[in-house]
Amino acid sequence: MATPIKFGTDGWRAVIAEDYTFENVRIVTQAVADYLHDSGLASRGLVVGYDTRFGSERFALATAEVLAANGIHVYLTEKATPTPVVCWSILTKKAGGAAIITASHNPPTDNGYKYKPEYAGSASPEVVAKLEERLERNPVKRMAAKDAEKQGLIERINGTPEYVAQIKQMVDLDAIKRAGWTVIIDAMYGAGAGYLPLLLDGGATEVVPLNDTRNPLFPGMRSPEPIDDNLTKLKRVVRESGAYAGLAFDGDADRVGLVDEKGRFVDQLRVFGLLAYYLLEVKGWRGPIVKSLSTTSMVNRLAEIYNVPIYETPVGFKHIGPKMIETNAIIGGEESGGFAIAKHLPERDGILSALLLLDLFLKRGKTPSETLDELFSKVGPHFYDRLDITYPADQRDAILKRVDAARPDALAGMAVSNINTQGGYKYYLSDGSWLLIRFSGTEPLLRIYTETRSPELVEKLLAEGRVLAGV
Numbered sequence: 001m002a003t004p005i006k007f008g009t010d011g012w013r014a015v016i017a018e019d020y021t022f023e024n025v026r027i028v029t030q031a032v033a034d035y036l037h038d039s040g041l042a043s044r045g046l047v048v049g050y051d052t053r054f055g056s057e058r059f060a061l062a063t064a065e066v067l068a069a070n071g072i073h074v075y076l077t078e079k080a081t082p083t084p085v086v087c088w089s090i091l092t093k094k095a096g097g098a099a100i101i102t103a104s105h106n107p108p109t110d111n112g113y114k115y116k117p118e119y120a121g122s123a124s125p126e127v128v129a130k131l132e133e134r135l136e137r138n139p140v141k142r143m144a145a146k147d148a149e150k151q152g153l154i155e156r157i158n159g160t161p162e163y164v165a166q167i168k169q170m171v172d173l174d175a176i177k178r179a180g181w182t183v184i185i186d187a188m189y190g191a192g193a194g195y196l197p198l199l200l201d202g203g204a205t206e207v208v209p210l211n212d213t214r215n216p217l218f219p220g221m222r223s224p225e226p227i228d229d230n231l232t233k234l235k236r237v238v239r240e241s242g243a244y245a246g247l248a249f250d251g252d253a254d255r256v257g258l259v260d261e262k263g264r265f266v267d268q269l270r271v272f273g274l275l276a277y278y279l280l281e282v283k284g285w286r287g288p289i290v291k292s293l294s295t296t297s298m299v300n301r302l303a304e305i306y307n308v309p310i311y312e313t314p315v316g317f318k319h320i321g322p323k324m325i326e327t328n329a330i331i332g333g334e335e336s337g338g339f340a341i342a343k344h345l346p347e348r349d350g351i352l353s354a355l356l357l358l359d360l361f362l363k364r365g366k367t368p369s370e371t372l373d374e375l376f377s378k379v380g381p382h383f384y385d386r387l388d389i390t391y392p393a394d395q396r397d398a399i400l401k402r403v404d405a406a407r408p409d410a411l412a413g414m415a416v417s418n419i420n421t422q423g424g425y426k427y428y429l430s431d432g433s434w435l436l437i438r439f440s441g442t443e444p445l446l447r448i449y450t451e452t453r454s455p456e457l458v459e460k461l462l463a464e465g466r467v468l469a470g471v
Helices: 022-038 056-069 083-093 125-133 145-150 160-170 173-178 195-199 232-241 268-282 298-306 317-327 350-364 368-379 393-405 455-469
Strands: 012-015 046-050 074-077 097-101 110-117 154-157 182-186 206-210 245-249 256-259 289-292 310-313 331-333 339-341 383-390 414-420 425-429 434-439 445-452
Touching: 022 056, 022 097, 022 110, 022 125, 046 056, 046 083, 056 074, 056 097, 056 110, 056 145, 074 083, 083 097, 083 110, 083 160, 083 350, 110 125, 125 317, 145 154, 160 195, 160 350, 173 350, 182 195, 182 232, 195 206, 195 350, 206 232, 232 245, 232 256, 245 350, 256 268, 256 350, 268 298, 268 331, 268 339, 268 350, 268 368, 268 383, 289 298, 289 317, 298 310, 298 368, 310 317, 317 331, 317 339, 339 350, 350 368, 383 455, 393 434, 393 455, 434 455, 445 455
Parallel strands: 046 074, 046 097, 074 154, 182 206, 182 245, 289 310, 289 331
Antiparallel strands: 012 110, 097 110, 245 256, 331 339, 383 445, 414 425, 425 434, 434 445
8 A cells, every 4th residue: 555544533535646546545445345254244235425616526436336346335425425325324214333434524635434333323433443354454345336337236315315314304494495595605616506506496585506516626715614715706606696694514514514594603612603503492301411522611601501411522523423322321522613413323413413503493483693692691601713734744742742741820911720741732711711722624724713701712722823823
């Protein structure tokens, strides 16, 4: 193997043609096939899906050819399909899992490979380890797709109808259709295009799509990640059209972004607070909340108010999803805008999250900004930001050593009450604020995050983080 393959926080991602090659995709798939046989799951088949990135359908077909050659039945999506829809197909087909060709929110230069086990969530660290230890254990087997299809080993599927039926069980779509709103949907040129128009068609609410065609260059954005800097067009259209809200999905639609009625971006931490508030206050659900260490303390406060347990994990749904299953949690969330909801999947679903936000606003009878004010009246104000810093590859170890050696007693004039080194370096401060420094698990970036009780402290704490890391 010319290039080492290493799974990050959610699958393997690499630069197309440099590291992300057909050869390496086949190597990963052979490891998946060996794992399925060794685990007694091969007889159940595997769902294979893909997104709208450059070459994704061809990489998916290469994946299907290797699985078929290993005697594994392939349920291959007939078109680019959101990750949550592919995950739902695992359950409807009773498959042994799924392989999804997607780099999610990464830059257009990249592609990726997500493996989802039979429980239709992100692969746990234990499963990832089993996949990685099988890389190059056995020679890659291949069968031409046309031969595999003749033998019935590759079956083309459309999982959308079953997914839509499930969503109708989770959300009162008819009520949202009757609301008479204008909602702008930014698919960010990704696999989520068309889903909200499909789900909300036929009522008084008008759904206006943006960036709903395939364009692997993702023009106008650094990458298809639904964060503030990438949603300039969505914010402008919401503001100029007088729309009720704007919603955005990342490249494979497992994340959601929100723009309020004033054309202002609502950060991902606040969205997590809104969704948890919706389940606890509006739906009346009770049960644990699972969060990554990089996301909001607002859900900790909600857990106190509603007397439910809360669990904090390292970053990544490979930690959050299994913890949700273990604790029977009602919601799990991460800072990047991915949220999983009970009675559905132990996996992020941007489409469902978007619809639940609309249902929250409808049930409270308030605009998005008014609903956020209502949340703040419960948990107090919270302000967040994140720095993504590119660094020379040969400086990674030096940066890590600097941060590891730093044990500050105070940051921005506030005492450090605790330091959590599980998956990063998180500094908890005396007033409830926090600062986190960690390397991205999907891109060559150093990330510095903070959440505070006042906007003035955000820049101060991010600056302190840069000093600690020496960048």
